[in-house]
Amino acid sequence: MNSADVEEGIKPGATAAENAENRELRKRVRLLEQENEVLRRAAAYLPQANLPGNDVPARPRAGQRRDPRHGVLKIARQPYYRWLECPVTEAELVQAYRANALFDAHREDLEFGYLLLADEAAFEHGEPMADRTAWRICRDNEWWCVFGKPKRSAGTRPGPAVHDDLVERVIRADGPNRLSMTDISEHWTREGKLSICAVKDVYSNRIVGYSTDSRMKSRLAVAAVNNAVAMRRAAGDDVAGCVVHSDRGSQFVSRKLRRALATHGPAGSMGRVASAGDNAAMESFFSLLQRNVLDRQPWATGRTSGSRW
Secondary structure, eight states: OOOHHHHTTTSSHHHHHHHHHHHHHHHHHHHHHHHHHHHHHTTTTSSSSGGGGGGGOOOOOOOOOOOOHHHHHHHHHHHHHHHHOOOOHHHHHHHHHHHHHHHHHHOOTOOOOOHHHHHHHHSSOOOOOOOHHHHHHHHHOOOOOTTOOOHHHHHHOOOOOOOOOOTTTTOOSSSTTTTEEEEEEEETTTEEEEEEEEEEETTTTEEEEEESSSSHHHHHHHHHHHHHHHHHHTTTOOOEEEEEEEESSSSTTHHHHHHHHHHOEEEEEEEHHHHHHHHGHHHHHHHHHHTTGGSOOOOHHHHHHHHHH
């Protein structure tokens, strides 16, 4: 009823025709602004005033001697004259229009990634392009989806290696209790995050010790090593001389774990920084554990998920 009153002139307001006209005018203004911005950027791309000394030689006329300043300024004549005749190439103009179309689509919906932005630029703004082209333009201008992966900072530097690398990516053993691998993973439950540390025997491919805790502290690794030693000794095996290989995490360079290894007899070993291949056996195990067991259902407590080991 309010719209009908406005259309009939009873109440003040903009009619449907006026609103449609305003929308078209706004689109036209936005298009003109884009064109002006493209021309402004093109004019500033290689302005004559920014050349060294402002001594750009003019095109020589017929019968006129060439300007000797070509050699002084080291400016090739033919590329300069080509630019003078066409300051903005067709490829650069197309690139600018595509970038403007992607920017408009990105500004309208910040949740879109480059694939959806490419679709919006093609259907809404008439600028079709390949997905790879859209990704490159978005990358160069840092137009990211608000739900994208956060940029991770370098964080704290890893601690120094307290053990030599006794494995060197040769993950093989000719008998039990010769080489063990250990690592830490975590999983979310309804009570909070559950941290898991496991010790794997390379020869038998069995988990010989593990521990779970709500905090990823050094006591987690110490408890896993103590559990593995107790399980091996209960089976009548000797763990003296066994190599326990890990990454450079703070839990494994701690004095508590070094003291535990020295007490029980195994030798420590460490891989390089940020090199998952040095501990590939445990990386593969935790990947299978997360995908095939832990991620298949929600867990109410850490005790329930830990008991499934």
